[in-house]
Amino acid sequence: MLEYENQMFLDILHQDGLLVAAKGLSVETVFLNLVKVYSDPGNLVLVLGTRGKEEEYFLSRLLDEGVKPLPKVITTEYSSAEREIVYLEGGVLFVSPRILVVDLLKNRVPIANITGFLVYRAHGILESCQEAFAIRLFRQKNKTGFVKAFSSSPQSFTRGFAQVQHIMKTLFVCNLYLWPRFHATVKSSLEKKKLVVTELHINMSGAMLQIQAAILDLIQFSVKELKQINPSLDLEDVTVENAISKTFHKVLQLQLDPIWHQLSSKTKQLLADLRTLRTMLCYLTRYDCITFHNLVSGFRGMDYALKCSGWLLLDAAETLFLVAKQRTSGTPKNGKEGEVEPEPCPKWKVLSEVLEEINLIAQKDPSRTEKVLILVEDKRTCDQLKQYLLMGARNLLLHLYEKIFKCRVPHKNTIAAAAEVNEDEPEPINEDNTVEVKNEPEDDDALQDRYMLSQKPRSDSGDTEECEDMKIELSQYEEIKEESQLPEVEQMKGHPPIIILQPAKKNDDPLALTKTLNELKPRFVVMYDVDMTAVRRLEVFNSLHPEIHLQVFFLIYGGSVEEQAYLTMLRREKEAFEFLIREKAQMVVHADQAGLTDDHPDLARDSSKPSETVNTRKGGKLQPSPSKTESKIIVDMREFRSELPALIHKRGIEIEPVTLQVGDYILTPDICVERKSVSDLIGSLNSGRLYTQALAMTRHYAKPMLLIEFDQRKPFVLQGQYYVSKNVSSSDVTAKLQLLTLHFPRLRLVWSPSPYATAELFQELKQGQREPDATAAASIGDDLKPEIDFSEKFNPAIQDFMTKLPGVSSKNLQQLLVKCQNLDHLLSLTKEKLSEILGNSTQAQIIYEGLHNVHQIEEDPGPSSSASWKNKKSKGRGGFRRFKT
Numbered sequence: 029m030l031e032y033e034n035q036m037f038l039d040i041l042h043q044d045g046l047l048v049a050a051k052g053l054s055v056e057t058v059f060l061n062l063v064k065v066y067s068d069p070g071n072l073v074l075v076l077g078t079r080g081k082e083e084e085y086f087l088s089r090l091l092d093e094g095v096k097p098l099p100k101v102i103t104t105e106y107s108s109a110e111r112e113i114v115y116l117e118g119g120v121l122f123v124s125p126r127i128l129v130v131d132l133l134k135n136r137v138p139i140a141n142i143t144g145f146l147v148y149r150a151h152g153i154l155e156s157c158q159e160a161f162a163i164r165l166f167r168q169k170n171k172t173g174f175v176k177a178f179s180s181s182p183q184s185f186t187r188g189f190a191q192v193q194h195i196m197k198t199l200f201v202c203n204l205y206l207w208p209r210f211h212a213t214v215k216s217s218l219e220k221k222k223l224v225v226t227e228l229h230i231n232m233s234g235a236m237l238q239i240q241a242a243i244l245d246l247i248q249f250s251v252k253e254l255k256q257i258n259p260s261l262d263l264e265d266v267t268v269e270n271a272i273s274k275t276f277h278k279v280l281q282l283q284l285d286p287i288w289h290q291l292s293s294k295t296k297q298l299l300a301d302l303r304t305l306r307t308m309l310c311y312l313t314r315y316d317c318i319t320f321h322n323l324v325s326g327f328r329g330m331d332y333a334l335k336c337s338g339w340l341l342l343d344a345a346e347t348l349f350l351v352a353k354q355r356t357s358g359t360p361k362n363g364k365e366g367e368v369e370p371e372p373c374p375k376w377k378v379l380s381e382v383l384e385e386i387n388l389i390a391q392k393d394p395s396r397t398e399k400v401l402i403l404v405e406d407k408r409t410c411d412q413l414k415q416y417l418l419m420g421a422r423n424l425l426l427h428l429y430e431k432i433f434k435c436r437v438p439h440k441n442t443i444a445a446a447a448e449v450n451e452d453e454p455e456p457i458n459e460d461n462t463v464e465v466k467n468e469p470e471d472d473d474a475l476q477d478r479y480m481l482s483q484k485p486r487s488d489s490g491d492t493e494e495c496e497d498m499k500i501e502l503s504q505y506e507e508i509k510e511e512s513q514l515p516e517v518e519q520m521k522g523h524p525p526i527i528i529l530q531p532a533k534k535n536d537d538p539l540a541l542t543k544t545l546n547e548l549k550p551r552f553v554v555m556y557d558v559d560m561t562a563v564r565r566l567e568v569f570n571s572l573h574p575e576i577h578l579q580v581f582f583l584i585y586g587g588s589v590e591e592q593a594y595l596t597m598l599r600r601e602k603e604a605f606e607f608l609i610r611e612k613a614q615m616v617v618h619a620d621q622a623g624l625t626d627d628h629p630d631l632a633r634d635s636s637k638p639s640e641t642v643n644t645r646k647g648g649k650l651q652p653s654p655s656k657t658e659s660k661i662i663v664d665m666r667e668f669r670s671e672l673p674a675l676i677h678k679r680g681i682e683i684e685p686v687t688l689q690v691g692d693y694i695l696t697p698d699i700c701v702e703r704k705s706v707s708d709l710i711g712s713l714n715s716g717r718l719y720t721q722a723l724a725m726t727r728h729y730a731k732p733m734l735l736i737e738f739d740q741r742k743p744f745v746l747q748g749q750y751y752v753s754k755n756v757s758s759s760d761v762t763a764k765l766q767l768l769t770l771h772f773p774r775l776r777l778v779w780s781p782s783p784y785a786t787a788e789l790f791q792e793l794k795q796g797q798r799e800p801d802a803t804a805a806a807s808i809g810d811d812l813k814p815e816i817d818f819s820e821k822f823n824p825a826i827q828d829f830m831t832k833l834p835g836v837s838s839k840n841l842q843q844l845l846v847k848c849q850n851l852d853h854l855l856s857l858t859k860e861k862l863s864e865i866l867g868n869s870t871q872a873q874i875i876y877e878g879l880h881n882v883h884q885i886e887e888d889p890g891p892s893s894s895a896s897w898k899n900k901k902s903k904g905r906g907g908f909r910r911f912k913t
Contacts, residue, residue, distance in 0.1 A: 030571055031217040033057050036207060041065070044622065045203030046150055046177045046196055048185065048608065050601060052564025053207060053214065055180050056539060059148060060086055062176065067095050069118040072141050075099070076125055076159045077148035081537040083122050102127060112136045120146075125158030126668045130685045132165045142166060144174030151184035153177075153198055160198045161674035167200050167623040168631050175199050175622075182208070182604040183275070187282065192611055197630060200623040204612050208605035209564065218567050221574040228382070229586030230374050232313075238351045239312055239320075240589060245344040247271050247305050250337060254298045258291070272589050273596050277303050282741070289743040297337045305339075308348075313590040314409055314557065317355035317371045318428040324352050356429065368437050370425035375583055376416055379556065382581045383527070386552050390525045398525040399550040403532050403541070405557035410529045413556065417527070525552070532562045545569045554581045558594045560601070659794055662686050662694035662805045667703065672737075675787040681794070684802050689809030690724045691732075695790060696797040697804070700729035701778075703786075704736055713764045715832050722772050728808045733776045734768075740782030835874030840866045855879055 029037065036058045040047050049055045063086060066073040078086070083101055090098055099120035102111060104127070114121065115137050131137045145163055153159050163175060177199050179185075185192040196204065207214060232240070248268050255263050262283075270276050280299070284291065304327065311320045326332075328349055333340050358369035383400065390398040404410050415424050426437055528548065534540040541562055546569075553566060563582075570578045584591050620628050660682045663673050668685065677683050691700035702721050704712060712718035718734075725732035738744050769775060780786040830836055830844060847865050848854045857865070862872035 029057060032213040035213055037061055039205050040176050043203050044174045044176055045201050045205050046199060047205040048179050048182050049207040050209045051180050052561040054568050055178050059178055060089055062146060063099060063120050064090060064095055066143065067097060067099060067120050069097065071143040072115065072118045073120045073143050073146060074128065075120060075122045075146045075148065076162065078122055082539060085539045085543060108136060125162050128162045129158050129668055130665065132162060133683060133685055139166060139169045142170055142173050147177040147199065150177035150179040150195065150199065151181045153195060157671040157674050158668065163199060171624045175201055177201060182601060182608060186604050186607050192608060193615060197621060200621065202617050202621045206605060206608055206612065218571050221571050223567050223570045223578065223580060225580045225582055227582045228378055229584060230378050232585050232588055233371060233374060235351050235355045235371060236312060239348055242344040242348040243305055243308050244268060246339045246342065247302065249339055249342060250298050250302050253337065254295065258295055269596060271302055272306055272309060272593050285741050286743060294337060297335060301337050301339060309589050313585055313588055314405060315412065316373050316425060316428065318425060318432055321352045321356045322432050324348060368429060370429055372421040372425065375556065376421050378583055382554055387524050398552065399548050400525045400527045400552040400554060401544065401550040402527060402529050402554045402556055403562055404529065406531050409557065410531055413529055532559045541565050549573065549576055551576055552579050556583055558584050558590060560594065560597050658682055660684060660799050661790060662800050662802050664688040664692045667692050672783045672786055675783050676790060679787055679791055681791060686802050686806045688805060690728050694800040694805045695794050697800055698730040699733065699793060700725050701733045701735050704734065706738060709736055710761055713761060717831055718768065722768060722775050724809055726772050726774055732774060733778055735778045735780060735786065737780045737783065737786055744781040833875060834878030835871045840871055
């Protein structure tokens with residue numbers, strides 16, 4: 029480890045706390061070493077907040093280092109009995125918070141034996157309530173275990189009032205460790221072996237500068253309009269500079285969510301237009317002129333013009349469309365009529381020059397096989413650069429021109445050119461010296477994957493002549509896993525460098541770049557798209573491997589929004605750390621914030637009235653408080669994805685997780701509650717599932733209730749198109765709810781503005797009532813009960829998706845989930861096979877037709893249609909459209 033990494037490790041090892049580091053400063057290394065320390069059967073350490081890719085990375089690194097026993101990943105593949113055994117075996121366990129909360133409540137986890145918790149993504153602990161619930165359950169019964177939390181998102185701690193203090197209280201930690209990039213230890217560690225960086229500030233073309241200026245004018249207009257029509261809103265952070273940053277819309281949406289229903293339609297459209305204009309800026313600097321024109325031309329139609337906020341009527345918008353069109357045609361080289369010459373991307377030429385320079389350096393030492401890693405923003409850029417390296421700039425642009433404009437232009441056939449390129453490709457040889465012929469995949473994901481190109485890029489001057497000393501070699505990177513699989517050094521003499529194209533976050537994996545650097549150890553890195561986190565990871569890699577002599581080429585448009593967005597990102601992170609440093613200096617930490625005694629206020633469970641908890645004195649002697657029956661609510665297993673069970677438990681009500689077939693919450697032997705968020709409510713009404721659920725509740729319980737719970741961060745209303753989709757209005761939802769109450773007169777509808785209000789309501793409903801019985805509640809609806817526990821064996825999202833398919837009901841869902849391997853398998857089944865699985869030919873036919881028949885909207889016949897059609901149409905409430913199969 030580097031010096032600063034070692035100091036991070038020692039700080040968090042000796043004292044519990046929250047460690048916040050700058051992006052890219054290898055928090056995962058510190059976390060990995062902590063996991064290594066506690067990987068012992070004598071410990072029981074539970075890890076929260078990690079994702080699948082991160083868990084794979086940690087396990088692979090620990091396996092390479094020979095750590096035993098390896099941590100285990102607890103998923104639904106483990107039964108409850110198996111999980112109980114795993115907990116007793118000890119070690120480090122990566123466990124999902126929902127499973128852990130249920131096991132803690134069921135006493136499957138030996139809480140007294142838990143050594144501690146490691147929380148990886150601590151800034152999200154308030155949003156993901158189950159992690160906080162698990163830690164609170166742990167701290168209530170274990171006063172000796174540790175809690176060590178990590179985060180690499182300092183901006184997340186600056187939102188809201190006293191956010192960092194709130195998170196620290198939730199984690200039960202007293203120490204805050206801050207590690208910005210400007211920390212003295214970090215600075216000195218990374219400057220011992222400075223990264224060699226060549227910054228190439230590229231000049232944008234005149235047309236690109238015109239477009240950029242036009243878009244910025246349109247953004248300024250939208251920002252001005254937004255502030256003018258909303259003078260009462262706090263829109264101080266809504267500026268042109270902030271509007272071009274990645275996180276602008278996310279932060280603004282969090283601010284406006286509670287009052288979204290009070291905003292005018294023009295305000296909402298202005299916010300949408302700001303997002304659209306920012307997307308245009310990204311496309312301008314990231315992609316070619318044809319792709320950019322294809323994007324902006326889609327906003328010139330009548331449909332968008334009628335709903336936009338007015339920027340289409342400005343002169344800047346006309347300049348935008350006109351210059352974008354001119355870039356696609358350009359001026360023909362030879363002045364021939366009918367020829368087009370699209371404007372090449374300025375970065376392409378510079379990239380070619382950089383790779384030529386790298387090739388000259390590589391030729392000086394033919395005994396080494398140099399690797400060049402080109403980092404891009406996304407897969408689309410990766411695919412485009414791959415095609416540019418194979419086809420050349422002119423052929424690629426003309427190919428895109430033909431594809432977009434649906435016309436032919438006089439030029440060398442691009443498909444043939446690509447074929448000529450592939451003809452020279454050597455066939456890959458396996459380890460057993462056999463030749464394996466593979467066709468290049470044609471789907472977008474495969475084309476945008478990481479490729480190794482052992483070739484010199486074609487000049488982007490327009491010609492497609494191949495360099496004399498170059499041969500093209502194309503193979504997928506995934507085929508090369510070990511250094512031993514590369515060709516022998518003698519065979520690589522005279523070969524050009526191997527070029528690897530990769531997005532900085534491939535497949536949304538934040539550790540993708542770290543994995544690539546550790547595995548390939550490239551000597552040259554070209555940053556085609558700027559990324560602050562990637563720069564930091566390269567600095568750390570260079571300090572850890574000084575023998576490689578890493579060289580980085582940094583490509584950026586000088587004086588562009590790309591450069592400004594990068595500088596804004598650096599400034600925001602610095603301001604966030606400065607804010608946290610001030611907060612730490614002024615922070616008042618309670619002596620028992622770690623929760624090591626029973627007096628901690630956040631560990632108290634306030635469930636009863638003061639008269640029931642305070643002892644009274646009679647006859648000069650202290651009398652015990654009157655005994656009270658333990659209050660209990662039975663909760664369905666699937667409900668532990670929500671925040672409500674944690675809030676109910678905090679109010680002093682015991683919750684018992686049970687797999688329920690009828691209802692979500694059983695408050696008393698008579699009261700059954702089915703909880704629905706607004707999105708769930710709409711989906712259940714449309715699919716008819718809510719009717720089935722209401723029927724089951726009214727059949728088995730005297731007081732069935734439908735609880736409609738809103739998000740506390742959003743308005744407590746059901747109107748407009750904020751909650752419902754464009755093809756469903758709030759009046760449709762209301763009408764269906766009215767029909768539901770007419771069918772089930774005993775069903776009560778309860779509206780709750782937030783989970784906090786719901787928990788309070790449940791407590792009031794239980795006062796003076798009998799306690800429910802878990803065994804009896806679980807046995808209700810045995811005719812609906814599957815042979816296996818869906819919540820344990822199947823992904824809830826897959827279950828929800830399956831229930832929305834036509835013909836799928838609660839009675840045949842089990843057979844489909846068990847006997848169908850995946851959606852492809854389901855689509856491949858015939859009607860006869862479906863009938864055999866379901867035992868019902870009618871249901872099988874409905875499912876088959878719903879999956880295979882193509883449904884198209886039939887055009888409105890218009891005024892020339894027959895009178896009978898007009899009469900039928902006039903009878904509907906708002907008209908309807910016919911569908912034909």
